[in-house]
Amino acid sequence: MNLRxxxxxxxxxxxxxxxxxxxxxxxxxxxxxxxxxLAVFKSLSPINFILGKSWYPISEPAQLGILPLIFGSLMxxxxxxxxxxxxxxxxxxxxxxxxxxxxxEILKAGIELLAAIPSVVLGFIGMVTLVPWVKSTFHLxxxxxxxxxxxxxxxxxxxxxxSVAEDALYSVPKSYKEGAFALGATHWQxxxxxxxxxxxxxxxxxxxxxIGRVIGETMAxxxxxxxxxxxPQSILVPVRTLTATIAAEMGEAVVGSEHYxxxxxxxxxxxxxxxxxxxxxxLFLHKRNR
Amino acid sequence: xxxxILLVLAGVLFTxxxxxxxxxxxxxxxxxxxxxxLGQAWAEKYMxxxxxxxxxxxxxxxxxxxxxxxxxxxxIAMSSRNIKDKEVxxxxxxxxxxxxxxxxxxxLAVVVNPANPxxxxxxxxxxxxxxxKISNWKAVGGSNQKIVVLSREVNSGTHVYFKExxxxxxxxxxxxxxxxxxxxxxSSQAIADEVAGNPSxxxxxxxxxxxxxxxxxxxxxxxxxxxxxxxxxNVISGKYPISRPLFLYTNGQPQELIKKFVDYILSKxxxxxxxxxxxxxxxx
Numbered sequence: 001m002n003l004r005x006x007x008x009x010x011x012x013x014x015x016x017x018x019x020x021x022x023x024x025x026x027x028x029x030x031x032x033x034x035x036x037x038l039a040v041f042k043s044l045s046p047i048n049f050i051l052g053k054s055w056y057p058i059s060e061p062a063q064l065g066i067l068p069l070i071f072g073s074l075m076x077x078x079x080x081x082x083x084x085x086x087x088x089x090x091x092x093x094x095x096x097x098x099x100x101x102x103x104x105e106i107l108k109a110g111i112e113l114l115a116a117i118p119s120v121v122l123g124f125i126g127m128v129t130l131v132p133w134v135k136s137t138f139h140l141x142x143x144x145x146x147x148x149x150x151x152x153x154x155x156x157x158x159x160x161x162x163s164v165a166e167d168a169l170y171s172v173p174k175s176y177k178e179g180a181f182a183l184g185a186t187h188w189q190x191x192x193x194x195x196x197x198x199x200x201x202x203x204x205x206x207x208x209x210x211i212g213r214v215i216g217e218t219m220a221x222x223x224x225x226x227x228x229x230x231x232p233q234s235i236l237v238p239v240r241t242l243t244a245t246i247a248a249e250m251g252e253a254v255v256g257s258e259h260y261x262x263x264x265x266x267x268x269x270x271x272x273x274x275x276x277x278x279x280x281x282x283l284f285l286h287k288r289n290r
Numbered sequence: 291x292x293x294x295i296l297l298v299l300a301g302v303l304f305t306x307x308x309x310x311x312x313x314x315x316x317x318x319x320x321x322x323x324x325x326x327x328l329g330q331a332w333a334e335k336y337m338x339x340x341x342x343x344x345x346x347x348x349x350x351x352x353x354x355x356x357x358x359x360x361x362x363x364x365x366i367a368m369s370s371r372n373i374k375d376k377e378v379x380x381x382x383x384x385x386x387x388x389x390x391x392x393x394x395x396x397x398l399a400v401v402v403n404p405a406n407p408x409x410x411x412x413x414x415x416x417x418x419x420x421x422x423k424i425s426n427w428k429a430v431g432g433s434n435q436k437i438v439v440l441s442r443e444v445n446s447g448t449h450v451y452f453k454e455x456x457x458x459x460x461x462x463x464x465x466x467x468x469x470x471x472x473x474x475x476x477s478s479q480a481i482a483d484e485v486a487g488n489p490s491x492x493x494x495x496x497x498x499x500x501x502x503x504x505x506x507x508x509x510x511x512x513x514x515x516x517x518x519x520x521x522x523x524n525v526i527s528g529k530y531p532i533s534r535p536l537f538l539y540t541n542g543q544p545q546e547l548i549k550k551f552v553d554y555i556l557s558k559x560x561x562x563x564x565x566x567x568x569x570x571x572x573x574x
Contacts, residue, residue, distance in 0.1 A: 251354035
């Protein structure tokens with residue numbers, strides 16, 4: 001009996017530790033990030049860092065202004081959102097409401113497959129197909145632009161948006177739909193006036209999760225956005241994103257140098273951005289569950 | 291099923307430990323992307339002749355290679371620039387003593403798309419183009435098209451070399467920078483591909499990447515001097531203005547296996563491989 005109790009106790013605590021471990025790691029990562037990132041502000045004011053317009057990290061003295069990088073990330077993310085949200089939500093509506101069972105299965109498998117493509121492969125495909133297309137279609141000097149990045153990232157956000165939004169549409173109580181039909185509404189009216197509003201918080205959460213994925217994406221954007229650190233005036237110019245900067249420069253940065261700390265500070269900025277997006281998503285998800 | 295998994299696991303463990311055990315016979319080389327092809331060619335030939343020794347070569351950029359040498363994760367760093375004082379200081383702190391070996395020379399080719407009518411430029415014009423002061427091909431005798439400037443990422447020795455020798459003309463007080471709108475690409479191959487597909491692009495890379503899909507520009511020191519083609523003879527004679535030495539860095543004087551490999555590189559055979567990979571040997 002004692003042995004059994006002990007076993008029970010042991011397993012319970014083990015699971016508890018596993019549960020705490022994930023939070024513990026997040027805390028550790030955050031601590032490390034702050035410790036390394038804040039060191040850059042000893043020699044550089046946060047305002048000059050965030051609002052500085054030139055990024056020349058290896059010059060003497062280094063110019064570490066990340067405003068062009070922030071705008072680069074926002075531009076690519078915004079573009080991806082504009083492309084992926086309408087298509088993603090429409091796709092979710094089709095799968096949840098309209099598609100016959102067999103097509104539904106095929107579509108769902110297809111979307112899962114899209115999620116399974118590694119980002120470097122998408123980037124590579126984008127580089128050889130999309131980039132020349134963007135260049136010739138818009139008559140640009142180069143196809144390595146924010147738009148190319150947005151299109152590829154839209155593909156990466158879509159699976160998240162579709163599957164979470166579809167889930168939200170499913171969880172609308174059947175009685176809502178039956179009620180709408182009983183009142184003589186057509187199928188489209190039901191979807192548009194009843195189902196979408198009822199599932200709205202879940203759909204917003206889906207969109208937010210999709211955007212969270214886009215902000216953090218690195219490899220594909222590094223390959224196809226051209227990485228020029230200028231504040232973009234339109235979506236048809238090259239941009240440099242926060243993530244690509246870290247990935248491209250971490251190898252060179254001498255450990256303990258100002259450049260190295262600045263890259264960690266970029267990490268903090270990114271962390272805060274995606275944290276806000278995720279918290280927003282969470283708020284909406286909880287609203288739905290209540 | 292379970293036994294199968296166990297078997298596979300055991301197999302993996304065995305191979306891993308076999309490689310780990312081979313440590314004494316293996317050399318890790320890392321660094322300059324410009325030198326990756328050269329390093330791999332050396333490694334292959336060397337391993338053909340000395341079976342049992344293992345040489346692994348990876349790229350990443352000169353800075354990446356030197357920081358791995360400093361952190362002790364590679365035995366030899368390939369670098370297309372001299373080690374910086376900062377890096378030496380950091381290495382000393384960690385008990386590493388960088389030892390420099392010059393192994394080859396490289397001409398930096400400036401390349402444009404074959405459809406571009408421009409085929410020769412002076413160093414001043416190049417500096418103007420890459421700093422963004424000249425932004426239209428018309429200004430240098432080309433068609434009326436915006437210039438798309440391609441550069442390597444900042445972790446590349448080629449980037450640093452080009453900035454110091456072409457943009458700043460070796461003037462330590464110069465504040466010239468690459469145009470903020472320059473596209474920073476992560477590899478020489480990416481530059482080669484973009485130039486091949488874009489008539490208004492201009493880029494630069496080591497002579498090893500030259501192919502018929504790009505046109506390399508003849509470069510002149512100034513308006514009065516002759517325009518020189520980037521080829522091996524012109525680099526050896528010193529006529530071509532944008533050439534540089536290529537280095538290996540080791541921790542202290544090379545010993546044992548590393549010495550054997552470095553000696554091979556500096557031998558007549560090793561230097562023949564340099565020529566075969568389109569670089570310039572240091573010993574004729």
